[in-house]
Amino acid sequence: MLYAGDQLDQLFNVIGIRVVALFLAFASxxxxxxxxxxxxxHNKTTVKINDDTNKRAELFRELQFASANYxxxxxxxxxxxxxxxxxxxDKMIAQRSTMFHMFEDGVDVNDVYQNRDSYHYxxxxxxxxxxxGKLVxxxxxxxxxxxxxxxxxxFFHESKDKEARAFLLYNERTKRNNVVINLVFSKNSDFYNPKDINQFTKIKIFINITSLLGVKIEGNSELYFTNPEQIEGDDTNTYAIHSSNFLITNGPTITNLNL
Structure with a gap:
């Protein structure tokens, strides 16, 4: 019995040592x-903080660039x-390209293509x-x-949610820049008669200006002028601008130059 007790005690000691070893290994x-x-x-938090800092720095640089280059x-x-x-x-009708044209509200551009002679241009x-700011x-x-x-x-672009692009022309004789946009309206409209003096109270232009460095300003420009002083030989109506103002509605923002 004494021998069996010693053997059992040794067995318990071995089991206890192994249990302790397993516990220590598991704890480790x-x-x-x-x-x-x-x-x-910690690394995730650090990365998130760094990303946020970089985004803030990039946003600040963009705002700084935009505010200096509109x-x-x-x-x-x-x-x-x-x-x-x-x-x-002819080019607009043939190519069905209205990038540089605006249409009076209610005009169907497809009808313009099919019934060209029913409209004024x-x-x-x-x-x-x-x-x-910078050059335009x-x-x-x-x-x-x-x-x-x-x-x-x-007047709107054929798709009201899109912008109509204007020609930018430089006149070598007058040394001035000019913006040119083309308008299309029905011959039944009383908006404009090429043979008459067409008087207007004012013109409001909802305009977007992009600088040479790609910074965009959105705003409204109102023109007040003396109604036609004369009608030229080619039926051109001339309006002397005596007052204009520009109100910024959005921007400046950095945009894509590929319009």
């Missing part, structure tokens, strides 16, 4: 795993309304100068609104 494993988890959480223009001298060149009308040319890369219009005695005549 848990400790290592917890430490690794803490390091992982363009604001002022319309000057006199506005001209005249018949659009037949060459550009005129061009609006307005000189402008940059009064603040592009000018687009969201909407044009002509006002006459309380009645509004509004």
């Amino acid at each position: 494993f848990l400790s290592s795993m917890l430490f690794s988890l803490l390091i992982l959480l 363009s604001i223009i002022d319309f000057i001298d006199r506005m001209l309304l005249y018949k659009e060149s037949d060459r550009y009308i 005129i061009s609006v040319r307005i000189p402008f100068k940059v009064i603040e 890369s592009s000018i687009t219009f969201d909407k044009l609104r002509f006002e006459r005695l309380g009645k509004n005549y509004e």
Whole structure:
């Protein structure tokens, strides 16, 4: 019995040692795993903080760049309304490209393609100068609104949610930049008669100006002018601009130059 007791005692000692060894190994494993988890959480927090810091720094750089490289223009001298060149009308109809055209509200562009002779086509040319910021890369219009005695005549791109792009022309003779946009409206509209003096109270232009460095300003420009001083031999209506103002509605923001 004494021998059996010694053997049992030794067996219990061995089992106890093994249990303790297993417990220590498991505790060591848990400790290592917890430490690794803490390091992982710390690294994730550090990465998140660094990403947030980098994003803030990038946003600040973009805001700093945009605030220093926008363009604001002022319309000057006199506005001209005249018949659009037949060459550009032919091109618009043939290619079905209305990038540089705006249509009076209610006009169906498909009907314009099919019934060309039922519509008038005129061009609006307005000189402008940059009064603040960088050189202008592009000018687009969201909407044009002509006002006459309380009645509004509004023009949009064929898709109202898109912008109509304007021609930017430099006149070597006058040394001035000009913005040109083409308007299409029904011959039944009383908006404009090429043979008459067409008086307007004011024009409101919903405009987007992008600088040479790709910074965009959105705003509204209102023009007040003396109604046509004369009708030229080619039926051009001339309007002397005596007042204009520009109100920024959004921006400056960095945008893509590939319009």
